[in-house]
Amino acid sequence: MSIHSTEKKHLSANGMLREVRATFDDIPTLPKDPRGLKHAISQADCLMSGLSVFGLKFPSLLQFDNGLDDPVVKHNLRTLYRVKEAPSDTYMRERLDTLDPQSIRPAFVRIFALIQRGKVIEDYVYLDGCVLIACDGTGMFSSDAVHCGNCCEKHHKDGTITYYHQMLSGVVLHPDQREVFPLCPEPISKGDGSTKNDCEQNAFGRFFHHFCKEHPHLKAIFTCDALSAKVPYLRPVVEKGHHFIVGVNPTGNPSLFEWLKGVEMVTHKVTLRGEVLELSFYNKIPLNNSHPDFEVNFVDCKVTNRRGKTSHFSWVTDIPVTKENVFQIARGSRARWKIENIMDPKN
Ligand SMILES: [Zn+2]
Structure with missing residues (x-):
């Protein structure tokens, strides 16, 4: 079975991560960061960094933190996950803990729609x-x-x-x-x-x-x-x-x-x-x-x-x-x- 080429592009890892990023960008940002300060890093960057822990196969959040100094990891985070600024593991956890898990539903729906359309x-x-x-x-x-x-x-x-x-x-x-x-x-x-x-x-x-x-x-x-x-x-x-x-x-x-x-x-x-x-x-x-x-x-x-x-x-x-x-x-x-x-x- 052949998949139409534009659909195929969407179904590449890069295409799917772009779609996921788009749904994460749409999630309303909670007004304040846990310390009551202005957000240093965007919520979508925190979510995409969280996703990268799985996609880039970090065994733990701490390893993710250590990996941030690695130029290859930095490059992947920036180009594949479109992370402008990567959070530390502690900051990422603080931010993501406050989010309702239901808010990431649209990401699953969007990817599934691509699979169906393809x-x-x-x-x-x-x-x-x-x-x-x-x-x-x-x-x-x-x-x-x-x-x-x-x-x-x-x-x-x-x-x-x-x-x-x-x-x-x-x-x-x-x-x-x-x-x-x-x-x-x-x-x-x-x-x-x-x-x-x-x-x-x-x-x-x-x-x-x-x-x-x-x-x-x-x-x-x-x-x-x-x-x-x-x-x-x-x-x-x-x-x-x-x-x-x-x-x-x-x-x-x-x-x-x-x-x-x-x-x-x-x-x-x-x-x-x-x-x-x-x-x-x-x-x-x-x-x-x-x-x-x-x-x-x-x-x-x-x-x-x-x-x-x-x-x-x-x-x-x-x-x-x-x-x-x-x-x-x-x-x-x-x-x-x-x-x-x-x-x-x-x-
Ligand atoms: Zn609990």
Whole structure:
């Protein structure tokens, strides 16, 4: 597939960073810097410097600070990130801490629009005209001492508290494509609940709400881990015309597995790159007893790799499962490992 040359230009690293810079320039600057002084450095310079920590692969903010003396880093910051004046790591943190994370949403939307306009997204349509969006919660800060008003708290038996921040990230991916496209992550905060389940599910609710608003024409299959197999979070997905493939297990979904005990499943065997997948499925079964009207389709997958090692997975989906699509459903769900650390590089 060929991409029109102007679109291609936008999709280069340089083009995308220019677009991101433009959205950062549009974010209203908070009136005063933390010391009550006139801003020494623009907010957009602080944001772009923050982004460069990832793009230029600095292992820490301190390394970024040290890197500011390096002429190559200076050059990249100026030409690629369009940073007129780079902040120290302390100053950058002080400035960025005061910004609402939602203010950077337009950057994600702008980049995604470029990908769509460049027709790149067409290569990511996976099943039933939908793209796969893998969602997962991830931690990005934890400390026993440093904390802020939005920190989630874990209270330990000995009276100490661990403060942490997490977010729910969602990326568009495809099992046959190397690149993944992140959508704007959803911060998880103290108000989201005290358990990992509550936190991720509440964050998913917001993530999905924003997704529907920002991408009204994009049809998606959301793949999530076993934490999300709850009716209140899955029903809106189906009602809005999207699909889900969600992990299940006997601990989280006991009544589903109880239901399955007596049924005879359809089985299907697939061999791919030395791996044998034994797939079984059963359609139209209630996800749990409290919502008997909410029926799902169950897929069980036993994988035996070349060395004879077996692993076992179970999912539920709203997509009616057939012998023709069961492998694709299993493969689509396993592709979410692209965003998880447990991904086996040989997969
Ligand atoms: Zn905090």
